[in-house]
Amino acid sequence: MTYKLNGIQLNEFFARVASDKKLYLPVDTENGARFEEWTEGKTLSSKLNTVRSAKDFFFPQVQGIVDFKLEGKNIEVIDRREEVKDFVVFGVRACDAAAFAVLDRVFLSEHVDSFYAEKRNAATVITLACSNPEETCFCSSFGIDASAPGGDVEARLVEDALYLSPLTEKGEAFVESIKDLLVSADDAVVEADKALIKAKIAKLPLASLKPADLRDKQLETFESEAWAELSQSCLGCGSCTFVCPTCQCYDIRDFDTGHEVKRFRCWDSCMYSDFTLMAAENPRHTQPERFRQRFMHKLVYFPMNNDGVYGCVGCGRCLKKCPVSLNIVKVMKRIGGVKNEQ
Amino acid sequence: MQVNNSTGSKDVFRPKIVAFCCNWCSYAGADLAGTNRLNYPADVKIIRVPCSCRVNPLFVLQAFQRGADGVIICGCHPGDCHYTSGNYYARRRMTLLFSMLDFMGIEKGRTRVEWVSAAEGAKFADTMNDFVSTVTALGENRRLEDLRCRK
C-alpha cells in the first residue's frame, strides 16, 4: 500500500512528525549534509548522502556505559544508560539502511548488545529512494536496490511529492499515526520511479562491479601478494573506518577523572596500531596486516559467518574520503574480489 | 563577586592554580616566601619540576583538564638556568603554546610565565597574588575544561 501527502508541503509533514517524537533528517550545513534534529525552519538536504553515516543513531562514536565512584572501601556503580525515547529518522538511503542489517547481525545476534538494541527498537526508519545516485555509488554490486531502500517506511520524492510505503509493523503504525495527512497513491507512480532509478543505476560507472564469492578462497585471498603492494600507500588512518556505515569495532575504555572512573565505549579502527590491546598486544604488527584485516573482514570473513552477506554496502563514502583514494573498489579489483566480466 | 557554581553555594570563587616551579630557583623562591611568612593564596598548588623546560605542553593542558583555572610556570631568570639553557627553550615553547591557546580563544590571563630566583621570595608572593587575582576575575575555566572531571 502506498500513500502520498494530501496536498501539504514537506515541512508541514515534518512538523507533524516532530510534534510527537524527535525527528532526525539530513540537513545541509556548511560542511555537507548531516543528520540533525528537525526544528522549525530546517529543510531536507538535497544532497544524495550525509557525510557521516546513519550508524551514529544506534552506535554512536562515544557511549557512556557505567561510572565507578570510590568512597572509602565502597565502590558505587552508577549506570550511565540513558532512557531512549522513540524517535524517527527520515531520509536514510538504501546503503545506510542495508548497513543497519549488517550491524544487526553483529549486535543483535547471540549476546544482544542492549545499548544498540534499545536505540534500534526506539527508532522508526524512513528511507528515501535515491533519485540521483552518484558515480561513487555501488550499492547495486551488493544486491542493494536504491530504488527500494527498505527500512520501516519507504519514502520517495517524485516531482516534489512525497510517497510513503510502510513495510513493517512499526512502519504501519507510523503511517497510521499521520493518516489524516495522507491519501492513497497510485502504485504505478512508484513503479515508474523505481524503473527510472534502476535505469540510472545501471548507467553508473561502478554498476558492473560484481563481488566474487570468496568464501571458499579464504586462504588463497589471505595469502595474496596484492596485499603488500596495495597497503604500501595506506596511511594507516581511520578515515575509511569512521565514515563507513558498517564498521562496528569498538574499544571499551576507562577514564579516571580523579574522583571517579568513567567507563565508555568508543569506535576503534583495525587500522590503528593500538587496536585489540586488551588481551596482550595487537596481533597484527604491521600496517599491511591491518590493512588486509579490514578488507578480509568485509569481503571474506563477514560473508563466511553471515550467509554470504558482505560487510560493505557500497555507499561510496570511503571512495570520497580516503586521503590517498585507496578504497574498497580498488582493493576488490586487485585481490580477485570481482567476478570476471565477459 | 563570583559564585561557585559547582557547589551551588554562595561561596566566594576561589580559583585553582597550578604553579610549575623549577627546583633550583622558583621552588626555592617559594620556600623563601614561606620562611619570610609572606602571604599568598593557598589556592596555588606548586608542582616542583627539575627545570622550567621540563614542562611539556601536555602538562599545561592536562592541568586545565583536571580542574585548574590558571597555570603558571616559574623558572630561573634567563641566563641563570641551572642547566645553562633550559629556561631559554621553555621561554620559546611556552610563548608559542600560550599564543596558540589564545588563538583557540582561551582567555590569556589563565596562563603565565614568570622568572623567580631563589632570592625573590617577595616576587614569588607578589606574582602569585597578582596571578590569583587575575584568574579570580576571569572566573572558572570553562573553555578548556573537561566536563567529566568536574566534581
Place this chain on the structure above:
Amino acid sequence: MQKVMLERAKALLSDGTVRAVLAWEKGDFAYDTTPAVFNSAERLEKGFVYSPFCGANLSKYLIKETQKEGKILVFLKPCDTYSFNQLVSEHRIKRENVYVVGVECKGMLDIEKIREKGVTSLISASWEGEQVRLVTADGEILADSSELMQERCLCCKSKKHVAYDELLGEEGEVLDSNRFDEVARLEAMSAKERFEFWRGELSRCIRCNACRNVCPACSCEKCIFDNPDSGVQNKAAADPFEENLFHVIRAFHVAGRCTDCGECSRVCPEHIPLHLLNRKFIKDINELYGEFQAGETELPREPLTEYKADDVEPGVVYERGAE
C-alpha cells in the same frame, strides 16, 4: 608533462639508476589517484598519472622506501620538496637512496569544489593558463581555476623546488603568498569569537588521525596518542577537551618543522581547517624569532631547538591582539 615524466621514469628504471618509482597511480575516476611504488615499465605504462589531482605529498613514503636497498625515483612538486628537505634534515630519509625529480605544479584541484559546481562524470582535467578544462561525459567546461583549486594552492608559498637531482620543466620562484591572511583574520576576532570558531570546527573531528598520519613532519614510530602508557592515548573524543588537546598538541609537535604543505587540511574528511593551527605557529615564529621556512634548506637549526638570550618574553602574548 605526464608523458615526459613517464619517459624519464622508464629510462631511469631501465638503465638501473633506480630500482623503483614512487609516483601517482590512476584510479577508477579522474580524481582518485593513489601514491604507488612502480617497479616495472609495464606497471608505469599502465598506471602512471600526473594530473591536477595528484595532490598527495609523496615525501613521507620515502621514510620507509629509503630504508630499502637501492635508489628510488620520486616525483616531487615544489611544496613536496620542502617536506623532503625537512625529513632529510631530521635523518628520516636516506638522501643517497633517492633520486628526486622535481615536477612543476600549477596548483591542485579540489574535487569537492568541482562536485559543488554540479559537474559530474568527470573524465579528465587539465590546465589552460589561468583556467581549467574539465572534460566530462556530457561535454567540456572551461572554468576559472581559482574556483576549483585546493585552498592551499590558492595561497601557494613557492613554485621553487628546493631539492632535486633533476628538474622537469621550468624552475619556479618563491611566491609572495597571502597565506597568513586567514590567521590574521582570526587573530583580529575577540577571544570568545575565536573560541566559538574553533569549537564549531573541532567538534566535527572524528579522530580518524588522517591529519597526523599524512603529515610528513609527524614521523614518530609511535605517536603519544597511540601509546597506552602515555596517559593521553585516546581513540575518540569523549569530551570536547580532548579535541582541543589532540589538535593543539598535534600542531605543537610539528611547530618549527611544519613546512605548511597543507596535507592535514586536504585529507580531513570533515574539512576542518587544521592548517590554520600550523600556520599560526609559523606566523608567530616569523614574527617573534625571525622569518623561518622549514625545509627551505637541509640541516637548519629549527626555531624550537634554538634560542637567543634576548628572545621576547612570553608576556608578548598578552600585549598582542584584541581583548
